[in-house]
Amino acid sequence: MPYRPTEATERRKAERRSLILKAAREQIATDGFRGTRVRLVAARAGVSEGTIYRYFPSMTALFTELLRMSAMRELEVATRAATGPGPGADRLAAAVRIHLTRALKRPRLAHALLAEPVAPDVEAVRLACRKGFHEMFAGVMDQAIAGGEYYPFDTAMAAACITGAIDEAIIWPFAAVPDGAADNPQRIDFVVGFCMAGIAAFRRNAGVISPFRRA
Amino acid sequence: MPYRPTEATERRKAERRSLILKAAREQIATDGFRGTRVRLVAARAGVSEGTIYRYFPSMTALFTELLRMSAMRELEVATRAATGPGPGADRLAAAVRIHLTRALKRPRLAHALLAEPVAPDVEAVRLACRKGFHEMFAGVMDQAIAGGEYYPFDTAMAAACITGAIDEAIIWPFAAVPDGAADNPQRIDFVVGFCMAGIAAFRRNAGVISPFRRA
Amino acid sequence: MPYRPTEATERRKAERRSLILKAAREQIATDGFRGTRVRLVAARAGVSEGTIYRYFPSMTALFTELLRMSAMRELEVATRAATGPGPGADRLAAAVRIHLTRALKRPRLAHALLAEPVAPDVEAVRLACRKGFHEMFAGVMDQAIAGGEYYPFDTAMAAACITGAIDEAIIWPFAAVPDGAADNPQRIDFVVGFCMAGIAAFRRNAGVISPFRRA
Amino acid sequence: MPYRPTEATERRKAERRSLILKAAREQIATDGFRGTRVRLVAARAGVSEGTIYRYFPSMTALFTELLRMSAMRELEVATRAATGPGPGADRLAAAVRIHLTRALKRPRLAHALLAEPVAPDVEAVRLACRKGFHEMFAGVMDQAIAGGEYYPFDTAMAAACITGAIDEAIIWPFAAVPDGAADNPQRIDFVVGFCMAGIAAFRRNAGVISPFRRA
DNA sequence: AATGAATGAGCTTTCATTCAT
């Protein structure tokens, strides 16, 4: 009688795979890619080192998939925030805000996923993910331009400035401020405001008063 | 007749040291800290591995010195641009511009030096360097506030946003645009404008028209 | 079905560990601690270098354990010989004899274990082991003094002289006599006699004729 | 005109050679053979590393010569003490005493020279030196036997026991007693007494009262 | 299918020896 994987077996396999990915995620959140070892991931997942290799052909592949998954999820969330009927500026601000807010919950992980250099194979994927964010931000701005909200400007470059400001806002407190102060709402407001102001000069309706202008 | 080290010998020694630092620099510019090996640096410098250790006690020490040297130089140049009699906004813009312009000449190296996570010993130095830039930018803004040019705002956070935007502007073209287009003057203008606009909302003299506003 | 380490696996592991210790022992017996390299031990044990590090955290740890194990064993054997109801002199002689006899079976190894200077970490353990022998010999003599068999004397120094004589008797034939002649019973008799005579002057009952006196 | 070394040049060369040997001696006295590096010897001698190699073809050769020289000197002194008109027992005791006394002035050096295992080439010389001491001690005893002072016995083995006791007396305090107490005259007396007593059983004139016998 | 022991290439670093100056 031929072997036939049961549904339960399939389910268990999928669970294991998730378990390993989650363990890798936690390890990276703690020590970065640099400090991640097969042994440590296996220990966190409660499986053996060999099992890792049953689910992923190599550590590079594991990292790559993790990166893709995490980035996709974040990109999706930010994209959803950027989608809707309101003005482009509001949608952009919402996307920036939600992305930053989420990243600041786990700044070490976010930094690793967004900026930490890794082996070339992984780097390629990481750049692709980054590009996804760039394109999302640029896309919102392009729509806003198309909708007459802004004069045309170099949205690709603006997207770069925005993601850069967000990244640094993630890294910076990680190194410099007391624990717990990193996701201070005021700081998030500031970064969102900075990014919006960065392109405010291109708004068609100059009469709108920037919400950051002091009384 | 006893040996006496000649001037030429001394010069050669200094040259060797520079040669090694330069080789390390190039290696890092190519593969980042992560991909730098004693063997590769030695090969690039055209010396043996042992020679590296005559000039530097360890790879960490070599990285550290390289980092400190490079960062000091850049910081100095940017600081000089930020110093002078003119309005704070102009000086800030000048500092951002020159830092960005110089970094874009060698984006991979700049990124490694500014942002790449490394071994803890080196990281400490790297954070200090980064802090130097933050403080320089924040300092110019504090002066501008003190001089009545801006309303008070969170200059530390603004500095973070500015360095972040610069960094991304460095990394981004490295990944995404054709060679040679990275230091396109228009792109540099854009980033400078973005950063200045980011804090423009806090200017006291609202009458000044942003130079980035399109006709 | 989840993997469960079988008894056979466990046994194999223990055997491997012993195998490595034995290989190290043989290597030391051949070339001393000084000439022992991870590579050589691994080759002798028929395992890879990496495997050595699975069983011992470092070469120092391997040496240390080997030393402790071997010394403990020898000390135990000698101590047992020195324990019992008879006169102290007889028990001391028995301890000297058995220790010497056993060591002469592998003089190079014995010398390395007993006398060869090594890295400081190992040296500490080696001195402790040596001290164990000193104390054992001194202890037997102290008991004999307490029991009225000897007048009081510097038993610590006597123990040093005894272990020294034994050590040299181990090294000496290793260098000077044909193979196999080292553990000549007559030579062992001589050393035992020499050591006993060394403290015979302190015996209370002077009437006893030394068994080493020739007819 | 052919080059002709002047007398002054020759003298200077000989002085340098001595200087290097002395420096090596001091280095060994401090850290043993194990801790001796070309660099350290050169630094102590106040010459360059290269110069060492002008006077000695290799470190091994330097060690070898040092060993031979030091051992010769000590052997000579001890031999002189063992030579003369008096009874063999007295001469032996004098030789043991002077050798031990001198060694205890620099126990670390003495231990290194007498017992520290070294590279095989050096070891061969070290064993030869050791053999010199054995033969000297054995020679005195052979003479005493020939002179009717002792019954015949295994003088080679006795010599081994004597040198062993001396060595251990050198090593032991080095590890175990407070500084300065090592060359305590009473301890030297004890070792000399121990060694003499070790062969006392073979004396023909049994009427002689051992000087170590207590009142 | 899961285990974790075994592997071995590769890492940084040391140091006796050589050789251009």
Added chain:
DNA sequence: CATGAATGAAAGCTCATTCAT
């Protein structure tokens, strides 16, 4: 002839990956 910078062959150790159980 002295110098000390340069060499490069090891050394101990790590860790991603493989494979017998």
